[in-house]
Amino acid sequence: xxxxxxxxxxxxxxxxxxxxxxxxxxxxxxxxxxxxxxxxxxxxxxxxxxxxxxxxxxxxxxxxxxxxxxxxxxxxxxxxxxxxxxxxxxxxxxxxxxxxxxxxxxxxxxxxxxxxxxxxxxxxxxxxxxxxxxxxxxxxxxxxxxxxxxxxxxxxxxxxxxxxxxxxxxxxxxxxxxxxxxxxxxxxxxxxxxxxxxxxxxxxxxxxxxxxxxxxxxxxxxxxxx
Amino acid sequence: xxxxxxxxxxxxxxxxxxxxxxxxxxxxxxxxxxxxxxxxxxxxxxxxxxxxxxxxxxxxxxxxxxxxxxxxxxxxxxxxxxxxxxxxxxxxxxxxxxxxxxxxxxxxxxxxxx
Numbered sequence: 001x002x003x004x005x006x007x008x009x010x011x012x013x014x015x016x017x018x019x020x021x022x023x024x025x026x027x028x029x030x031x032x033x034x035x036x037x038x039x040x041x042x043x044x045x046x047x048x049x050x051x052x053x054x055x056x057x058x059x060x061x062x063x064x065x066x067x068x069x070x071x072x073x074x075x076x077x078x079x080x081x082x083x084x085x086x087x088x089x090x091x092x093x094x095x096x097x098x099x100x101x102x103x104x105x106x107x108x109x110x111x112x113x114x115x116x117x118x119x120x121x122x123x124x125x126x127x128x129x130x131x132x133x134x135x136x137x138x139x140x141x142x143x144x145x146x147x148x149x150x151x152x153x154x155x156x157x158x159x160x161x162x163x164x165x166x167x168x169x170x171x172x173x174x175x176x177x178x179x180x181x182x183x184x185x186x187x188x189x190x191x192x193x194x195x196x197x198x199x200x201x202x203x204x205x206x207x208x209x210x211x212x213x214x215x216x217x218x219x220x221x222x223x224x225x226x
Numbered sequence: 227x228x229x230x231x232x233x234x235x236x237x238x239x240x241x242x243x244x245x246x247x248x249x250x251x252x253x254x255x256x257x258x259x260x261x262x263x264x265x266x267x268x269x270x271x272x273x274x275x276x277x278x279x280x281x282x283x284x285x286x287x288x289x290x291x292x293x294x295x296x297x298x299x300x301x302x303x304x305x306x307x308x309x310x311x312x313x314x315x316x317x318x319x320x321x322x323x324x325x326x327x328x329x330x331x332x333x334x335x336x337x338x339x340x
Binding site: 014015017018021022035036037040041044045048049055058059062065066068069070071072073074075076077078079080081082090092093094096097100101104105108109112113116118122126129130133134135137138139141142143146147148149151152153155156157160161164165168169172174176178179180182183184186187188190212215216219220223224 | 289
């Protein structure tokens with residue numbers, strides 16, 4: 001009986017942390033550093049640390065969320081379909097850019113990680129950095145990469161790219177919102193898309209499209225390369 | 227109703243993944259199936275859209291348990307965190323610039339916009 005009670009408590013820990021994180025995000029005027037995922041994870045990690053609960057016990061009570069990531073990835077097809085009419089005019093160019101830029105991104109990341117002689121499962125976590133987290137996790141699952149590290153790496157990529165992207169690209173003279181959206185979604189997936197939506201709806205549509213296709217492309221190609 | 231379509235395609239994707247021994251994640255195969263379904267039906271029904279939005283807008287909640295796994299790699303991050311952050315920052319800047327540069331070249335070349 002006490003076991004069930006504890007599972008329920010650990011399950012509620014996730015839900016309550018998420019609720020607090022969401023409120024903080026709205027109160028903080030959608031500041032990018034108050035990302036609900038980031039704040040939620042920090043709250044959970046602190047609670048586990050102070051209550052001295054091992055991660056394995058926590059995750060056992062939260063399997064349902066991990067399972068639901070599957071259907072969540074599947075439903076990414078809906079916004080992808082809805083956004084495709086914005087892209088139609090540029091479709092060929094957008095697809096070519098995604099394929100080449102995502103491939104070169106993987107290649108460069110892999111080459112630098114080779115240089116530093118990182119472990120293989122760390123390397124796998126790093127090359128999935130531009131896939132949206134649920135897709136990155138499933139790629140790491142298939143390739144036995146470091147899933148725990150991948151989640152952190154992907155979040156860092158999202159935050160860093162979304163923070164510097166708009167400033168960097170404007171400085172370099174890329175003012176077109178479609179190009180900005182494409183770069184943000186391709187590099188920084190969901191957090192980049194959120195930033196792009198703040199710039200303009202068109203920018204957001206391009207980012208959402210690029211995010212899903214980049215994730216899908218990496219998932220289709222990486223398993224055959226590693 | 228919509229949620230059953232989504233879960234159905236997910237199961238079908240996982241089934242394809244394990245039955246055909248494809249290394250591609252089952253969820254991504256399921257996403258391709260749902261996309262093809264939307265193409266055939268020329269759009270998503272209201273309940274399908276609502277279920278999809280429910281899942282996607284609560285993604286951070288679904289991701290919290292997996293992401294809290296960072297506690298398992300604290301020693302790795304202590305040893306190699308700086309190198310990892312360096313690799314990530316370099317490649318993020320590279321990817322942003324390459325994407326924007328390439329798309330703007332293609333735009334000028336093929337889409338006849340200034």
